[in-house]
Amino acid sequence: MTPDLMEAGAQRLARARGWQPSGQTEAGGRSASFSRPLKAGEVDTTHGRILYLEDVHVSFDGFKAINGLNLDIAPGELRCIIGPNGAGKTTMMDIITGKTRPDSGTVFFGATIDLLRYSEPEIAALGIGRKFQKPTVFEELSVFENLELALATDKRVWPSLRFALNGEQKDRLAEVLHTIHLKDAVTRRAGDLSHGQKQWLEIGMLLMQEPKLLLLDEPVAGMTDEETARTAELFLSLKGKHSLMVVEHDMHFIRAISEKVTVLCDGSVLAEGTLDQVQADERVIEVYLGR
């Protein structure tokens, strides 16, 4: 069957069953794919991948920051990314979230969503949440208000705080408070929280939006040992429900949470495996010790 006939057939089927209208599919207007049609907001992970990068290249003024990067993440996986300074870890996250456009390569969310066709806000709305290293909570607002605001997609309501939660949203807020261990701090001013608590609050704000994939950049930097241990517990509890990509330099933390570790170096994957496997890899030892 030609692709056009497949497309026409898929669109007829979608119309008959009340799926997404033609032209608004997550494949950018083409309904036909080799997997089942999707419901709105669903990501097609039938091929066992929620994120797929192939042969991605980015240069800044001739410097190859990302150089033939191939990587994929399974649904529900907690993947740790390590690598020396300048390896391209942040640039990779910038590409996934639409902040930086690659010069070439493929970046897919599930089997059908070509992320290179979407803007940064659209990618966030598709279900990819990103946490930067520094916490960016609203210091003057309470923990509750911060979480509440995370749901307000219309940023114009932010200054007035006139935003009423529905029952389902209230339930979600209670669940998130429990997950991030801030139930007892719900009325506290965010600015008065410890550094670790601010980081958890920001993760909670992302969770309020029910992301399918979470990208976390050095989440335990600056945390106490106890906060780091609690963050490890938190991430392990998120695994399975969400897919996580964690960039971190703290090897104790990586050991506590990791199954599979990817080592980036010079903009591409140098090694992949368990932490023990990659730490025993001569090439990895060389890039960490040889510089």
Ligand SMILES: Nc1ncnc2c1ncn2[C@@H]1O[C@H](COP(=O)(O)OP(=O)(O)OP(=O)(O)O)[C@@H](O)[C@H]1O
């Ligand atoms: N906008 C930019 N313009 C020029 N060079 C850039 C830009 N962004 C990143 N780079 C360079 O690309 C390389 C990769 O940077 P990146 O920040 O992705 O590395 P990283 O692995 O996140 O490092 P770190 O662990 O230090 O955060 C670095 O050499 C960096 O200087």
